[in-house]
Amino acid sequence: MQCSIFTSGNMVTAKLSGELDHHSAKSIREQIDCEVEAVQPDKLFLDFKDITFMDSSGIGLVMGRYRLMQLHGGEVIILNPSPSIRKVMRLAGLGRLAKIETSA
Amino acid sequence: MIKIINQFKMELLARSSNESFARAAIAAFISQLDPTVEELSDIKTAVSEAVTNCIVHAYKEQLGYIYITVRILNDNKVSIKIKDKGCGIPDVEKAMEPLYTTAGGERAGLGFAVMESFTDKLTVHSAVGRGTTVIFHKQLQTR
Numbered sequence: 570m571q572c573s574i575f576t577s578g579n580m581v582t583a584k585l586s587g588e589l590d591h592h593s594a595k596s597i598r599e600q601i602d603c604e605v606e607a608v609q610p611d612k613l614f615l616d617f618k619d620i621t622f623m624d625s626s627g628i629g630l631v632m633g634r635y636r637l638m639q640l641h642g643g644e645v646i647i648l649n650p651s652p653s654i655r656k657v658m659r660l661a662g663l664g665r666l667a668k669i670e671t672s673a
Numbered sequence: 674m675i676k677i678i679n680q681f682k683m684e685l686l687a688r689s690s691n692e693s694f695a696r697a698a699i700a701a702f703i704s705q706l707d708p709t710v711e712e713l714s715d716i717k718t719a720v721s722e723a724v725t726n727c728i729v730h731a732y733k734e735q736l737g738y739i740y741i742t743v744r745i746l747n748d749n750k751v752s753i754k755i756k757d758k759g760c761g762i763p764d765v766e767k768a769m770e771p772l773y774t775t776a777g778g779e780r781a782g783l784g785f786a787v788m789e790s791f792t793d794k795l796t797v798h799s800a801v802g803r804g805t806t807v808i809f810h811k812q813l814q815t816r
């Protein structure tokens with residue numbers, strides 16, 4: 570599991586890759602929170618393009634980041650989830666908390 | 674008549690580093706049925722939920738083992754049993770409600786909801802102080 574974080578202006582993007590489960594979520598969460606707390610961005614993009622597996626730990630990760638961004642009025646945007654990851658997100662109704670976008 | 678065509682058992686220490694191993698091992702065993710990508714991903718997700726629950730909840734206080742039995746049954750059916758000897762669940766019905774969690778914070782409370790919707794049948798037995806057994810069945814397409 571890897572997580573690279575880029576900041577530009579008031580936007581933070583976390584590009585995730587590999588398998589997102591309870592084991593891998595902890596370090597991703599710490600990396601994202603560290604940057605978000607320092608920058609307090611308007612938008613946090615979570616790029617799921619290279620995530621090959623996700624269970625409800627990924628839902629918990631997004632929900633937790635949503636709450637963190639709410640503290641300063643920012644929003645979370647989910648990018649490029651695969652069909653199987655969309656299926657888990659749909660079940661959780663994540664679309665109510667975060668925009669889900671797919672780039673070409 | 675249910676017939677067992679093939680069976681695989683494993684016993685894992687409840688370490689979070691074993692979550693991905695459990696998914697991969699079970700997926701490899703089931704691959705002999707030539708499942709679709711979606712079927713395999715559904716099974717891996719349900720397995721991950723049950724195994725993670727053993728690690729996060731059942732053995733929160735003391736480390737123990739997770740016992741897994743995977744069966745390939747006749748007519749392309751799979752059954753997976755994931756058992757722990759951990760703390761147990763006082764009210765299973767309540768625990769299975771979507772969004773119910775005793776862990777708070779980073780947990781969504783959706784593990785059982787995922788297992789239910791990604792498999793065809795889910796059974797949960799639990800006794801406080803003795804442990805929890807989760808069994809799910811999945812009917813694969815015949816191809």
Ligand SMILES: Nc1ncnc2c1ncn2[C@@H]1O[C@H](COP(=O)(O)OP(=O)(O)OP(=O)(O)O)[C@@H](O)[C@H]1O
Nearest residue numbers: 625726730731768774775780781782783784785805
């Ligand atoms: N094997 C287990 N042993 C003891 N308690 C369990 C076990 N599995 C589940 N539970 C209890 O049932 C509750 C609901 O489980 P569920 O998997 O649906 O949600 P969660 O694990 O809390 O969150 P999530 O799975 O979304 O990360 C848990 O919070 C826990 O209290």
Ligand SMILES: [Mg+2]
Nearest residue numbers: 722726784785
């Ligand atoms: Mg769970």
